[in-house]
Amino acid sequence: MQTELALTDMVIRLGAAVALAAVIGLERQLKNRPAGLRTHMLVALGSAAFLLVGLEILMATAEGDPSARIDPTRIVEGVIGGIGFLGAGSIIQSRGSVHGITTGAAIWIAGAIGVACATGNLILAALVTLLALIIVLVMGLLEREMTDDPRPASDGSSRDEGTRRSPEN
Template sequence: MNAWWHEVWQKVQGEFADLDDAANLTQLFIRLVVALVLGGVLGFEREMAGRDAGMRTHMMVSVGSALFVLVPLQAGFSQDNLSRVLQGLVSGIGFLGAGAIMKLSAEREVRGLTTAASLWVAAGLGMAAGMGRETTAILSLAIALLILSGARLFRKNAPPDEDKSS
């Protein structure tokens, strides 16, 4: 019986051997936390703007995207195979974003396009963080926040639309 438990324990250890040293564990942790924080900041902005997809959604998209990049990197995927993973991820996030878009009954009233775009950016932030491009991800977040807040300020100061019935 003792040999059986030893064999089971070795198998369990083998299953958790993907992070075999402190350096790999630290790298994985940093990349996932950066994705989490950046997605959270973007989601917080959307939440403060009163949008449905807020902080938790953006964090999940960003961390999920980082994970989809990290696992192939850990597995030693070639650049071609990693490229296919990224293509699938970008397409999949497009479908998620499509769920955030609603066509209302008014003739030209569509809601959720900016939120869908911010989910797509959250995925990009996660991909960048997952690939170890944290500075690129942080700079991209700053630009996205500038776009979101700048557009809101511009719209607030813009002259009101003319009567559309004419």
Template sequence: MEQILADFYPRTEVPYPVILARMVGAILLGAVIGAEREYRAHAAGLRTHILVALSACVFAILALESVHMEGLADEQVRIDPLRVIEAVTAGVAFLAAGMIVFSRGQVKGLTTGAGMWLAGAVGLAVGLGYWFVGFFATLACFIVLFIVGKIEAPDDASKAKKNADR
């Protein structure tokens, strides 16, 4: 029984409270990014962005920890944490591409897809311990989506009216 309990909490390079803080941070920052998409009633909203950021964070933590695992310390085993970053980038890009639709001469979902990709990057940053990068990227995203979005809103409304008149 003791061995089973020990398996639930293996020795880690990053302490468990820090791992928990990184995961909570990814959830919160992903929520900030997804909030605007949710507010505008887009398909990939709050939950999607949270899950993308959290999953990227978990992959980053696992990449960090795998380098230090006892069973993988053999010289014949090559672990490259950069491959995890590449895999997360490709995986999130695949999800984001699914959000992009070309319909009636207009591209839709591009900003949502870009937001999902950024949520993945923020999750990776926080998961790797680069909190400042994650916070600043989220702040920049907030400014772009909310403030720049407000500036573009009148233009979008006039485009929608023109398309409705056709």
């Protein structure tokens, strides 16, 4: 059994996590959302790094004492919890409206992208990124059309004062 991950594999996995999360982060940045390019990149990088450390420990202990093995799924649970905390911090309630739910979800997705990249599943990470972009861009346009929102797609301004609907950011 392999006892460590090659440096080139680590660089590829971390680089893919950062690059794919940057795509989602850029979309959030261009819409002037609270968590943008750097935040999404850092979340994916951190997620990938935590899981890579866990995989390295798992590989290092594989040939040693079997009781010393770790469960990488516990690392994923910790990453999910930490990202949930960040996402919750991006959600704001004011004047009966809730803002930042989509940004919180995008942060969560950035973490999933990082975990997928760390496991070497770059195809899954790319598909998640593509689907997230479709959801945020295309569904955002459809949502605005269905609710007669006068705001342009790239405008970060808020809805009319009289609106009580809770828009997603």
